[in-house]
Amino acid sequence: MAIDYGISGHVAVVTGSTSGIGQALAAALAEQGVNVILNGFGDPAKIEADRRDLQARTNAAIRYHGADMTKPDEIADLIDYAVREFGRLDILVNNAGVQHVAPIEDFPPEKWDALMAIILSSTFHTTRAAVPIMKAQGRGRIVNVASAHGLVASPFKSAYVAAKFGVVGFTKAIGVELARTGVTCNAICPGYVKTSLVEAQIGDQARSRGIPEDRVVEEVILAAQPNKTFVEYDHLAGLLLYLVSDMGASATGAALSVDGGWTAT
Template identity: 45%
Template structure:
């Protein structure tokens, strides 16, 4: 689960019998010129957010990369050095909702990615953590969208991409806060799509299954305890149990989907959920 992250770009499929916990080789990414656009990516210091920030900057967008993890932002800024669009790394705690809304002003592309996770039965779930999860993963996206829309409406163009999850479409036990937040994000995204359509603004969700990120890796011990199994069995018996494709999805694969939703070819796609779940919801 701690294999290194690959560089931005789509990735090829695994060969039969390949290790589902190993990263995939890099392949060419979608060609798209976002020169002159400003993109805001939340939770950009690692995982999906990092991949999205680098991919958008590589496509020419000027990226505002926000996170509360200073060290991760410093690393990201170094990685982005020399990319066509450039990247501004900014500290931001999304529980400061006024600051979140202000940070989104003037953006053409908004990627609501930041998330937190705790795996506990409902009767053991700390109410303060439930509140924080909903604040960061639902109320903050509302405030960010609210801050971004005046500029988007004024220019007649905008792209809102909300990183939801297969858990925005399906529930899993022991994840009450996360599932509730993602289901709420789906509704918020659809409402933004309906209101934004007359103004040239699209709003969509991207719904990956389990992604090779620190957020997923940190769940292993909690999942093992909640399900009463050893940690080494969590990947196969819990995380990939319902997936037809028995591997984790790479952050760079998710970033390519985000980029696609910003492309001219996706201009008629709004109010929907782009599912990248390896066949999970096909059941």
């Protein structure tokens, strides 16, 4: 039985939504009748084909904006675009992310800067632009896709862990700051989802550790998850829909784990 979350006609911006988790979350919103602004890099023809397909499948209005998450001016225009197209902004999902795995002594400074810009600073810039719009409406939902690595650490991921810890801290600060405005801010902290990003990490970890990829999956990637199972997109989408609906009105400033028990141990 399908659940109606009461968000049909709302407008959402989902960063990093041309693939992986972001694409799945954008689809979940569109399936509820939410008009969605997609964002991310990739092959333009594929992005357009995916946009058309999602619009046809859901009858929601789906748009695309190619803002570079390292460029504050482009990020500001992304948020403005939602208002230009639809006259409002109800939901902001900060999901854009990249990864680089290396020992700290070999970690390229330019990779550190890129991860900080795309994961952490972009979350600040989108939120800064969206909050006045949401405050004026008297309602808004900001959901930051953090990570289990926003709560606990792993080796060889200094920049990613630092950025995701920053996202969780930022989420708490904004949740408290906006607590009486009707605007909520929460973080979803997934364990490992088998995205293309994670598949690339398997290879990177194998090279860094000098072990085969199948051992990386068993002994490294899923070693910390007691259920030994990759997180499914639907598990994240269900939590997102709760948070952006009226049912999630009292959840704010929270970092919510979906990690098979990883951070419980």
